[in-house]
Amino acid sequence: MPPAAIIDAAPAAAPNGKQQSIVSSVKSVIAPSSSIADNSTSVPAWVKPDLTRLLRVEHLEGSFASRSISLVDLPAGAVFARITNPTPATCAYTSVQASKDLHIELNSDLVYINHSCNPTLIFDMPRWEVRVNPDRAEGLKAGEELTFFYPSTEWDMSQPFDCRCKESNCQGAISGAKTMPADVLSKYWLAPHIESLLKEQRSIESNGNGSKNSA
Template sequence: MSPAAIASTAPAPSNVKRTAPKSSTKPVITPSSILPQTPSDIVPAWVKPDLTRLLRVEHVPGDYASRSVSLVDLPAGAVFARISNPTPATCAYSSVQASRDLHIELNCDLVYINHSCQPTLIFDMTHWEIRVSPALEGGLKAGDELTFFYPSTEWDMAQPFDCRCGQNECRGKISGAKDMPDVVLRQYWLNRHIEELLLEKTNSAKGSGDAR
């Protein structure tokens, strides 16, 4: 036993009431202690997701004129909903590209989230989440139209279209990331499979140039 382990004074009698030492550790603040409590029988809207609590679909006459509007306020980067009921699909106007070789149908009102060149949302297909765009100044507000940038998921779209988002940054014809200049795409959040395909495209172009 080392000298430091030997008491220099006699131990206190066993009948003397001892006072517990005061902890120098500050109380731990957990999310549950600072956030409003959700009743245990109510599933948060983004888990299921209960889309009736998250968005409203506005059906408008005309081809592809319907849209969806947010019912909630969320900060930039927050999870809006999780993609929980997809099925594999072929590339179509209603599908979303989830990886290099996988397209899905959403099978819910999330399909009414339209394209915009200045989107309010991102579709993060690595994590199967829809989040508020990190670049959205002030975050998402109730009443905002729900949109995402289609080339952030789509490499080669089945049905190209002329964008009518009306933004100053409007990119015109949208046909997928394959046909869009890198300098434009780098201004947007992109999915991993789009980043990988862009890199392959760039390397292929360099290889073709070197072979000349």
């Protein structure tokens, strides 16, 4: 994902005229259309959605400066969009990690959903859905920037960066969940493959400490 958090340009002014809010009737709990095993290396084929009713992309001046703005109001946990046009890819700044061994290119305007340490969305990869952050009591409002917490899906990022989201809980350097403190990660929704990789990491560290202590 191109990290909007590292832009040098000031945010663009809001467009003239008031954006009419589109209120969704979708409930916050929706049965998934498919699921992905933690070790999957394939992606399901779904119908490509019309994202133009859900988000607006703003191309600002400067490197990595594009961002996306919500056009809809949704409650916490609601499905914002389904990931319907992905292709397997190598780990890159535009890719999303879908499982331990699978990275995808989104091939849609969802790629403009940038990083924030106080995200409005989550990427629920087992369900191939982008959903409103379930921990966000106020939900998602039209006009808000669409963001997610990169380490929630990315284990070891190909292009680390210094976050400038300016949130009170900004975590600074973002390089993936692999190098982030456990107490920080515990405050965020994490994809199952990240939870699994963290468990493996703790097990390796624990075994390593045990070997040293017994030596």
